[in-house]
Amino acid sequence: MPVVLAAADLDALVQALAGRGYRVLGPVARDGAIVIDDVRRAADLPIGLEDVQGPGRYRLERREHGAFFAFTVGPHSWKQTFHVPVERLFQIRRHKEGFSVIPDEAPRQRIALLGARACEIHAIAIQDRILIHGEHPDPRYAARRSDVFVVAVNCMRAGGTCFCASMGTGPRAERGFDLALTELVEPGDHRFLVEIGSDDGAAVAAELPVRPANPEEIGAAASVSERTAAAMGRRLDTSGLKERLQKNLEHPRWDDVATRCLACGNCTMVCPTCFCTEFEDTTDLAGETAERTKRWESCFTLGFSHVHGGSVRSSIKARYRQWLTHKLAGWHDQFGTSGCVGCGRCITWCPVGIDITEEAAAVGLPEKDG
Amino acid sequence: MPTRKKRPKLAVFKFASCDGCQLSLLDCEDELLLLADAVRIASFAEASSRVLRGPYDISLVEGSITTPHDAERIREVRAQSRVLVTIGACATSGGVQALRNFRDVKEFARVVYARPEYIDTLATSTPIADHVKVDYELRGCPIDKRQLLAVLSALLSGRTPSIASHSVCMQCKLRGNVCVMVAHGTPCLGPVTHAGCGALCPTYHRGCYGCFGPAETTNTGGLEWALVAAGASQEDIARTYATFNTAAPPFRRAQEEQLVQIRLKEGRRG
Numbered sequence: 001m002p003v004v005l006a007a008a009d010l011d012a013l014v015q016a017l018a019g020r021g022y023r024v025l026g027p028v029a030r031d032g033a034i035v036i037d038d039v040r041r042a043a044d045l046p047i048g049l050e051d052v053q054g055p056g057r058y059r060l061e062r063r064e065h066g067a068f069f070a071f072t073v074g075p076h077s078w079k080q081t082f083h084v085p086v087e088r089l090f091q092i093r094r095h096k097e098g099f100s101v102i103p104d105e106a107p108r109q110r111i112a113l114l115g116a117r118a119c120e121i122h123a124i125a126i127q128d129r130i131l132i133h134g135e136h137p138d139p140r141y142a143a144r145r146s147d148v149f150v151v152a153v154n155c156m157r158a159g160g161t162c163f164c165a166s167m168g169t170g171p172r173a174e175r176g177f178d179l180a181l182t183e184l185v186e187p188g189d190h191r192f193l194v195e196i197g198s199d200d201g202a203a204v205a206a207e208l209p210v211r212p213a214n215p216e217e218i219g220a221a222a223s224v225s226e227r228t229a230a231a232m233g234r235r236l237d238t239s240g241l242k243e244r245l246q247k248n249l250e251h252p253r254w255d256d257v258a259t260r261c262l263a264c265g266n267c268t269m270v271c272p273t274c275f276c277t278e279f280e281d282t283t284d285l286a287g288e289t290a291e292r293t294k295r296w297e298s299c300f301t302l303g304f305s306h307v308h309g310g311s312v313r314s315s316i317k318a319r320y321r322q323w324l325t326h327k328l329a330g331w332h333d334q335f336g337t338s339g340c341v342g343c344g345r346c347i348t349w350c351p352v353g354i355d356i357t358e359e360a361a362a363v364g365l366p367e368k369d370g
Numbered sequence: 371m372p373t374r375k376k377r378p379k380l381a382v383f384k385f386a387s388c389d390g391c392q393l394s395l396l397d398c399e400d401e402l403l404l405l406a407d408a409v410r411i412a413s414f415a416e417a418s419s420r421v422l423r424g425p426y427d428i429s430l431v432e433g434s435i436t437t438p439h440d441a442e443r444i445r446e447v448r449a450q451s452r453v454l455v456t457i458g459a460c461a462t463s464g465g466v467q468a469l470r471n472f473r474d475v476k477e478f479a480r481v482v483y484a485r486p487e488y489i490d491t492l493a494t495s496t497p498i499a500d501h502v503k504v505d506y507e508l509r510g511c512p513i514d515k516r517q518l519l520a521v522l523s524a525l526l527s528g529r530t531p532s533i534a535s536h537s538v539c540m541q542c543k544l545r546g547n548v549c550v551m552v553a554h555g556t557p558c559l560g561p562v563t564h565a566g567c568g569a570l571c572p573t574y575h576r577g578c579y580g581c582f583g584p585a586e587t588t589n590t591g592g593l594e595w596a597l598v599a600a601g602a603s604q605e606d607i608a609r610t611y612a613t614f615n616t617a618a619p620p621f622r623r624a625q626e627e628q629l630v631q632i633r634l635k636e637g638r639r640g
C-alpha cells in the first residue's frame with residue numbers, strides 16, 4: 001500500500017538514505033540548469049524551479065508553488081554516475097625486472113538516486129542490458145551499478161521536448177525503483193504519495209514519518225501522471241518506424257538535416273543511452289609510467305569511423321544518419337529495444353535545435369512527389 | 371626493459387609570433403625538470419642562449435611566415451628536424467597577423483612605419499604547413515600546455531600522439547558543463563572549433579571564441595542562425611571568426627559569408 005510523506009518531512013528521506021551509507025545524488029540548480037550532484041539535505045533541491053525547454057533552448061524560471069520536483073530532465077543524466085565520462089583503466093609502471101600493470105578498481109560505493117524519472121529508469125535498464133548483460137560487459141560499470149537505491153519521481157509536468165509517452169517509457173515509473181514519489185501540491189497541503197517497490201524500499205519507508213495513503217490521494221497521484229502524459233511537448237509515431245527508417249537510407253531529408261547539423265556531438269553526449277567510448281594511452285616524460293584512459297566517444301567525430309585509409313563516415317549526412325538510425329532502428333536489431341527513451345535531451349541540448357522526432361518522422365514518410 | 375640511452379635533442383624555433391606558445395613550455399613548472407632530464411634542449415631562445423647544432427630530434431615551431439627570409443629559414447629548420455611540430459594559431463593558420471592577407475600590406479606599412487622602405491615583408495602571413503611538411507600540429511592561442519606535454523611524451527616514447535580534432539562541445543560535455551548557448555543564450559563557437567583547450571571559456575560561462583581554429587568538420591553556415599538567435603549581429607560573427615585563425619579556410623569562408631550579407635543589407639538600405 002502506498003504511504004504519504006509530508007513535503008516538510010522530505011529531508012527525513014535524505015537522512016535515512018545517508019544514514020544507511022548511501023551517497024545521495026539528485027537534482028540541484030547550477031549555472032542556470034538542473035544538474036545532478038550530491039544532495040545533503042532536502043533544502044539542496046531546486047525548490048520552486050521549473051525548466052522551460054524547447055529545441056536548442058533551456059531556461060529556469062521560479063514559481064510560487066514551492067514544489068521540489070516541478071522540473072523535468074536536465075543536461076546531465078545518470079549516465080554520468082555509472083558510465084562515467086572519463087576514467088583511467090590502469091597504469092603500467094616500469095621497474096628493474098620489467099613492468100607491472102596496476103588496474104584502477106571502480107569505487108565500490110552505495111549510491112542513492114533521488115528523483116530518477118521513468119524515462120531515466122528505462123535508460124539505465126538499457127545501459128545495463130548492454131554494459132552488464134551484453135557481449136562485452138564492463139566490470140567497472142557493473143561495480144558502480146551493484147549497490148544502488150532508486151527513489152523515482154513521477155513527473156508532474158512534461159518538458160517542451162519530452163516524448164516518453166510515445167516511447168512507452170513514462171511519465172509514470174512502473175518498476176525499477178525502491179521508492180517512487182508523486183508530488184501533490186495543493187494550497188496548504190504539500191505532500192508525496194510514496195509507492196514501495198522493493199524490500200529495501202519498505203525498510204527505508206518504515207523509518208520515515210509516513211501514514212497510509214487514502215483513496216483520494218492515490219487517485220490524485222494517478223491523475224498527475226495522466227495530465228503529464230497528455231502534455232508531452234513532442235510525439236513520435238513508432239509504428240513500423242524501424243522498417244520505415246531502414247528503407248529510407250537515401251531519403252533527401254538526410255541531405256537537408258546535414259545542412260543544419262554541426263556534427264558537434266552534443267546529442268550523443270547528453271543521450272542517457274549512448275554508450276560509445278574511446279581509449280587513449282599516455283606516458284610520462286620519463287617513460288616510466290603509462291596509463292590507459294577511457295572516455296565517451298560519439299559517432300559524430302571523424303575518428304569514430306576511422307579505419308585504414310580514412311573515415312568511413314566523412315560527411316555530416318552519414319554521421320547524422322548513423323546516429324538517428326542507430327537509436328531508433330539498429331538498436332532493435334542489436335539489443336532488442338529502442339535506443340531512445342524519449343527524454344528530449346538531444347533536442348534541447350542541440351545548439352541548433354535539431355529535433356529527432358521531426359527528422360525521424362520526415363525520413364519515415366514516403367518522398368513527396370515533385 | 372630497455373631504458374633510453376641518448377637523450378633526444380629538442381629545439382624551439384620562432385617565426386612571426388608573440389612568444390606566448392613557447393612560454394607555455396616554461397609554464398610547465400612541475401614537468402620542466404622532468405623534461406630537462408628527458409631531452410637535451412638544443413635551442414630555446416626564451417630559456418637559454420646556448421644553441422646546439424642540428425640535426426634535431428624534435429623541433430617545435432612557433433609563428434607564421436611573413437618575410438622572404440623566414441620562408442627560407444623554415445626550409446633549413448625542416449631539413450634539420452626529424453619531427454617537426456607546429457605550435458599555436460600563428461604556426462598552424464597564420465595567426466592574427468594574417469588579417470593582412472585580405473588587405474593591402476604596403477598601405478599598412480606606410481601608415482605604421484616612418485620609413486616603410488626598410489620593411490621587407492611578404493603580402494601574406496601563412497602557416498608553416500604551407501611551406502614545409504609538418505608532422506603534428508598543436509592548435510590554440512596560446513597552446514594548451516597539457517597537450518604540449520602529451521605530444522612530447524608520446525614522441526619521446528615512440529608513440530603517435532593522439533590529438534583529438536573534434537569539436538570543443540565534446541570536451542565541454544565531458545566536463546559536465548551546462549551549455550552557455552542553450553541555457554544562457556551566449557553565442558559560442560564551440561560546435562565548429564577544434565578541441566584541445568578542455569572547453570576553457572564555456573567552463574567559465576563564456577562563449578568559445580575559436581582560438582583553437584576550425585574543428586575537423588565545420589558547418590559554420592549551420593551555426594549562424596543559433597549565433598544570431600543568441601544575440602550576435604552579423605558584424606559580431608564576422609569579427610569573431612576574424613581573430614587568431616582568421617585565415618584558416620573554414621573560418622575565412624564564414625567571415626566572407628557574413629560580409630557578403632552585410633554588404634547586401636547595406637546595399638538595400640543605401
Ligand code: SF4
Pocket residue numbers: 267270271272273327339340341342343344345346347356
Ligand atoms: S535519442 Fe534523444 S530523446 Fe532519445 S533517449 Fe537519447 S537524448 Fe533522449
Ligand code: SF4
Pocket residue numbers: 268273274275276297298299300322323324326327
Ligand atoms: S548513436 Fe552513435 S554514439 Fe550513440 S550509441 Fe549509437 S553509435 Fe554510439
Ligand code: SF4
Pocket residue numbers: 260261262263264265266267268300349350351352353354
Ligand atoms: S544533431 Fe545537433 S547536437 Fe547532434 S551533432 Fe548535429 S548539431 Fe550537434
Ligand code: SF4
Pocket residue numbers: 266351538539540542543547548549550551552558559560561569572577578
Ligand atoms: S557551451 Fe559552447 S562548447 Fe559547450 S556545448 Fe555549448 S556550444 Fe558547445
